[in-house]
Amino acid sequence: MKYKRILLKLSGEALMSDKSYGIDSSLLEKYSQQIKNIHDKGIEIAIVIGGGNIYRGIESEKSGIDRVQGDYMGMLATLMNSMALQSHLEKLECDTRLMSGFNIDQVCEPFIRRRAIRHLEKGRIVIFGAGLGKPYFTTDSTASLRAVEIEANIVLKGTRVDGVYDSDPEKVKDAIKFNEISFDEAYERNLKIMDMTAFTLCKENNLPIIVFDMNKPGNLVKLVEGKKVGTLIY
Ligand code: UDP
Numbered sequence: 713m714k715y716k717r718i719l720l721k722l723s724g725e726a727l728m729s730d731k732s733y734g735i736d737s738s739l740l741e742k743y744s745q746q747i748k749n750i751h752d753k754g755i756e757i758a759i760v761i762g763g764g765n766i767y768r769g770i771e772s773e774k775s776g777i778d779r780v781q782g783d784y785m786g787m788l789a790t791l792m793n794s795m796a797l798q799s800h801l802e803k804l805e806c807d808t809r810l811m812s813g814f815n816i817d818q819v820c821e822p823f824i825r826r827r828a829i830r831h832l833e834k835g836r837i838v839i840f841g842a843g844l845g846k847p848y849f850t851t852d853s854t855a856s857l858r859a860v861e862i863e864a865n866i867v868l869k870g871t872r873v874d875g876v877y878d879s880d881p882e883k884v885k886d887a888i889k890f891n892e893i894s895f896d897e898a899y900e901r902n903l904k905i906m907d908m909t910a911f912t913l914c915k916e917n918n919l920p921i922i923v924f925d926m927n928k929p930g931n932l933v934k935l936v937e938g939k940k941v942g943t944l945i946y
Pocket of ligand 1: 722723724725761762763764765767768769770782783784785786787789790842843844845846847848849850851852854
């Protein structure tokens with residue numbers, strides 16, 4: 713296998729599929745099966761899942777909720793997605809642990825770095841919920857910081873598109889896809905891969921990112937086998 717330990721980032725929006733809000737459980741079922749497939753190969757897996765399908769802090773002010781309050785609501789949204797994913801993984805008999813960025817003891821453990829690493833070593837799939845537990849961050853920043861902390865080999869960012877393009881492929885017809893691109897070039901071209909905090913953290917810690925289409929079954933297995941899928945940012 714190409715990687716020993718990975719951090720998989722799933723966006724909340726991807727969970728919506730064609731519903732206008734909420735969690736599409738058939739998608740979660742598919743994702744869980746793919747995660748199990750790489751787990752069976754002995755890969756140590758940590759997961760961060762977004763909350764954009766339920767709530768986004770940045771949009772809160774429009775509805776009269778202040779930003780910080782909205783961000784905490786967004787963190788709770790990520791926890792709901794994390795709990796749903798955990799249940800689906802458990803249905804497939806995967807051993808899992810949910811660790812939270814803020815204390816919510818009835819449903820999950822607090823994030824403790826050494827404990828998270830221990831879980832991974834024991835073959836448990838660790839889900840990091842509630843982001844970093846702090847407002848003004850995103851789940852992308854959570855993914856990069858946690859990946860650095862647990863010494864993951866790579867951040868795999870599963871999205872609805874199959875990589876990074878020079879312009880938005882959902883809007884521009886002949887957008888060109890990169891097979892790989894350096895952090896510096898991605899920055900110069902102002903490509904939106906992750907928010908700046910997340911992007912900088914990966915760059916400064918030499919932590920590569922692969923952006924790939926999570927909705928295509930088999931992609932995750934190909935990636936951990938070292939096959940070229942999506943776009944590598946290095
Ligand atoms: N959030 C936060 N701090 C964190 C992680 C998340 O405040 O450390 C909030 C923020 O409001 C964000 C929301 O949680 O908008 C949902 O996460 P995100 O937008 O990253 O989800 P995604 O876009 O991946 O679905």
